[in-house]
Amino acid sequence: MFGSRRKLRRKHPHPVGPDWCILGWLASLRLEHALRRQMAPDHWMRGKSWSAFAHDTKQDAVLYLAADGEAALVHLTWMRERTKDCPSATSFKTLDDALHDIADAIESGSNPIYCPVCKSDWSLDEFDPGCFCCGGGALVRDCPVCDGRCGAEFRRAILDSQDSGEAHWNGSCLSKDPFVPN
Numbered sequence: 001m002f003g004s005r006r007k008l009r010r011k012h013p014h015p016v017g018p019d020w021c022i023l024g025w026l027a028s029l030r031l032e033h034a035l036r037r038q039m040a041p042d043h044w045m046r047g048k049s050w051s052a053f054a055h056d057t058k059q060d061a062v063l064y065l066a067a068d069g070e071a072a073l074v075h076l077t078w079m080r081e082r083t084k085d086c087p088s089a090t091s092f093k094t095l096d097d098a099l100h101d102i103a104d105a106i107e108s109g110s111n112p113i114y115c116p117v118c119k120s121d122w123s124l125d126e127f128d129p130g131c132f133c134c135g136g137g138a139l140v141r142d143c144p145v146c147d148g149r150c151g152a153e154f155r156r157a158i159l160d161s162q163d164s165g166e167a168h169w170n171g172s173c174l175s176k177d178p179f180v181p182n
């Protein structure tokens with residue numbers, strides 16, 4: 001499997017979508033090291049040697065391959081994890097299974113989008129009313145300026161929200177005087 005890595009690279013120049021890139025050897029080493037550091041002591045991926053193959057830069061997900069052909073999609077947390085299932089990782093029998101699954105998720109738009117603070121899954125319309133980063137909605141919310149009276153919908157600026165840890169919304173209030181109830 002390791003010997004065929006170069007072949008794989010040629011076969012899948014962009015294996016799963018525009019945010020994914022196939023890793024060069026230096027980036028692979030870095031992400032293999034990161035995985036070893038982050039896996040909890042009793043994580044299921046321990047006991048096998050994993051080689052990093054591709055990286056989704058937007059979601060910080062990495063596709064790893066084992067010598068026996070098993071593939072694992074891992075969401076790195078950049079912490080030294082202590083709980084058994086962290087970092088979260090999905091196992092696939094083969095690389096092709098993993099690539100199909102990722103491609104399906106991208107196509108159906110079912111890639112989870114998490115709040116970085118409370119971990120609500122915004123793509124499932126979850127949010128925590130007390131969370132500053134959720135800011136009163138998931139991916140869409142009523143106008144926050146006039147408290148929804150104008151009927152406008154605001155859309156979350158996902159990357160800005162995730163990067164800053166505060167809610168960022170795109171939209172404009174339709175009310176002439178947003179602070180006076182109609």
Ligand SMILES: [Zn+2]
Nearest residue numbers: 115118131134
């Ligand atoms: Zn939140």
Ligand SMILES: [Zn+2]
Nearest residue numbers: 143146150173
């Ligand atoms: Zn409004």
